[in-house]
Amino acid sequence: MYTRHADDGLLLTPRNLNARWARLYNAPVVVDTPQSQPCLIFPAKISAMKRVLVTGGSRGIGRAIAVAAQRSGASVIVGSRTRPDGLSGIEHVTLDVSDPTSVAAAAAAVGPVDVLVNAAGVAVDGLLVRASDADIRRTFDTNLVGAVTTTRAFLKGMLARRSGAVLLVSSVAGIRGSAGQSVYSASKAGLFGFSASLAREVASRGIRVNTIAPGFIETDMTAGLSEARRAEIIERIPLGRFGTSEEVAAMALFLMDAEYITGQTFVVDGGLSSAA
Numbered sequence: 023m024y025t026r027h028a029d030d031g032l033l034l035t036p037r038n039l040n041a042r043w044a045r046l047y048n049a050p051v052v053v054d055t056p057q058s059q060p061c062l063i064f065p066a067k068i069s070a071m072k073r074v075l076v077t078g079g080s081r082g083i084g085r086a087i088a089v090a091a092q093r094s095g096a097s098v099i100v101g102s103r104t105r106p107d108g109l110s111g112i113e114h115v116t117l118d119v120s121d122p123t124s125v126a127a128a129a130a131a132v133g134p135v136d137v138l139v140n141a142a143g144v145a146v147d148g149l150l151v152r153a154s155d156a157d158i159r160r161t162f163d164t165n166l167v168g169a170v171t172t173t174r175a176f177l178k179g180m181l182a183r184r185s186g187a188v189l190l191v192s193s194v195a196g197i198r199g200s201a202g203q204s205v206y207s208a209s210k211a212g213l214f215g216f217s218a219s220l221a222r223e224v225a226s227r228g229i230r231v232n233t234i235a236p237g238f239i240e241t242d243m244t245a246g247l248s249e250a251r252r253a254e255i256i257e258r259i260p261l262g263r264f265g266t267s268e269e270v271a272a273m274a275l276f277l278m279d280a281e282y283i284t285g286q287t288f289v290v291d292g293g294l295s296s297a298a
């Protein structure tokens with residue numbers, strides 16, 4: 023086993039291939055085969071060597087995060103109730119985060135991951151007085167309880183390996199509130215307390231927990247908004263448009279590699295929450 027600093031990177035044998043080396047030298051990594059033929063070159067990203075599970079990765083923001091992670095070289099699994107089309111090179115596991123039995127089965131099938139992205143979510147919008155018990159329960163069971171139980175399931179492997187990163191996809195609605203979204207906002211606000219507390223609980227084990235709070239993003243979730251409502255919202259966004267899933271994915275990718283950041287919330291909303 024040996025390592026060598028090359029001008030253009032770090033030469034590693036399979037035995038010493040370790041994310042820590044790449045982190046220490048912040049360099050492209052050349053992996054040597056037993057026959058001493060360099061066979062792989064990774065970019066200087068820790069995410070290149072990660073196994074990443076994205077819940078809600080079949081559509082929208084989760085899907086964009088899955089694709090971005092795969093492009094950076096990670097091995098990616100998408101967890102959702104329906105199997106997505108057109109995600110070549112990305113694994114799928116059937117997962118209903120609102121069902122603890124499904125979460126346990128998915129955790130057993132997938133095994134340990136380096137990064138868990140909790141992006142699965144539902145929005146049942148409407149005035150509180152018209153919200154059904156079933157809609158309230160489904161919103162909390164998916165957005166809050168689902169993220170908590172899924173995190174618990176995959177945290178066990180991270181604790182054993184003393185490293186990992188958990189990302190929660192919350193919403194600016196959970197920070198600022200939004201008329202017609204009281205139930206959704208409450209479920210998303212719960213993620214802030216959860217992630218801030220869990221970050222303190224597991225930091226000493228080398229595990230980071232961060233939250234992304236998107237504003238209005240172009241996905242199926244916002245596709246049903248009327249033109250009038252869209253115009254009204256865009257009027258309040260300083261950058262004058264809805265965001266894209268890829269713009270949220272860029273933040274997620276950054277956080278997968280941000281080794282000195284934990285317990286934080288990152289808003290991706292075109293300035294919406296900063297506006298008066």
Ligand SMILES: NC(=O)c1ccc[n+]([C@@H]2O[C@H](COP(=O)([O-])OP(=O)(O)OC[C@H]3O[C@@H](n4cnc5c(N)ncnc54)[C@H](OP(=O)(O)O)[C@@H]3O)[C@@H](O)[C@H]2O)c1
Pocket residue numbers: 077078079080081082083084101102103104105117118119120140141142143144145164168191192193194235236237238239240241242243244
């Ligand atoms: N779009 C926005 O403007 C916006 C803003 C702020 C925050 N967010 C949050 O960002 C996340 C992604 O939203 P999006 O806009 O990308 O929504 P989307 O396009 O509607 O996609 C939702 C994803 O969640 C999955 N999902 C829903 N219920 C699930 C369950 N019980 N178990 C597993 N997966 C489930 C869906 O897959 P299946 O249906 O196949 O299960 C799908 O992949 C959500 O948490 C949402 O609250 C979105």
